[in-house]
Amino acid sequence: MSKNAKDSADDASDARGGAQGGLIVHVTGLLPSLSPAEQRVARLVTADPAAAARQTITELASAAGTSEATVIRFCRSVGMAGYPQLRIRLAAEAARRVEPPDARVVGGDIPPGADMAQIVATIAFNDARAVEETADQLDVRACEEAVAALASAGRIDVFGVGASGFVAADFQQKLHRIGRTAYYWPDTHTALTSAALLGKGDVAFGISHSGATTDCVDVLAEARERGATTIGLTNFPRSAIADVADLVLTTAARETTYRSGATASRLAQLTVVDCLFVGVAARNRGRTRRNLESTAAAVKSRRTTRGGRRRG
Structure with missing residues (x-):
């Protein structure tokens, strides 16, 4: 694929907002290229897409410690036309997400004080999800x-x-x-x-x-x-x-x-x-x-x- 063709393909992928592999995977992949303020918004929406989908733009901006204008810039950076489209995509993402089998596994992270059973469940879930999401977006x-x-x-x-x-x-x-x-x-x-x-x-x-x-x-x-x-x-x-x-x-x-x-x-x-x-x-x-x-x-x-x- 030529450089121009690759750039066009990348632009098309951004415009779709990562539809092939899911919005959360798409946003996570773009995280390093976002501004610090946009990264705070990104971390909120990837950590809990269902909660973010229920928030108004003012509520999300406040939770991220930033402005509504930054939320709009974030939407455009990840291929969304605006905040309404982002909320729709987040709600759809939340609906299709597979929850970990162990209720104590939250966000794939390992909280302080986790026992060995929780560590094993968290790592197994996170590793399996990495393989599945990689295949989905490849x-x-x-x-x-x-x-x-x-x-x-x-x-x-x-x-x-x-x-x-x-x-x-x-x-x-x-x-x-x-x-x-x-x-x-x-x-x-x-x-x-x-x-x-x-x-x-x-x-x-x-x-x-x-x-x-x-x-x-x-x-x-x-x-x-x-x-x-x-x-x-x-x-x-x-x-x-x-x-x-x-x-x-x-x-x-x-x-x-x-x-x-x-x-x-x-x-x-x-x-x-x-x-x-x-x-x-x-x-x-x-x-x-x-x-x-x-x-x-x-x-x-x-x-x-x-x-x-x-x-x-």
Whole structure:
């Protein structure tokens, strides 16, 4: 997809107000791009859409510690024509939301004094919701374009640092097992020098939850300058990585108390990665099957039986 086409698609998504994946997911993804006052409004409506839908514009502005004009700006920033449309969308969102099975799980967060049962219920609910909401809002057309680029690439370089690096390593290993020439570079200097050797027909795939990690953004920028197709996977579609990516794929995970870099965001990323991997693998089922069988056979002798003996 060309840069102009991607910008048009982004504008169309904003105009729809995130209809594909739900308003709350849409607003959460745009949160870093909003002004501080608009962010206060955003946090109120995402925390309790039903309560926000019942409030007048004056009541919501007061609760957010801001003005009615800021609420109107927030509405436009997230693709709404005005406050009435926002209230309608919030009411619809509240009606379709699935409540957690444990009544003590509130907003997916972990309150002070939570016991282990509540912690387990909260984390399980939050992780499951991240996967479901990621699938709901994932741009299928962008995924198809990413699969086409990956399947035809002469070489694939995968980048990610910190917790996203684990997902990058997993993706590289998956691609390598089905015979794709793929590399993962955990060191930024090595990643940059590798990106400098990419060219037309190659793919650089960058993973960054925030979309603002300079290591990942700089590597994609270098690869794009060399003519490679660049793909970014992030939770925030208006983040810096979108400026250097030809294709942007998004997750829908919300990090909560104690859980910056949480498993929920990794699970959301892995969901997208698995979709792409299966899409690439399905392009040549015969070759994929043969490669998976060969690689499985190569490590079969490294497994032991229950008695501790190696399998023959």
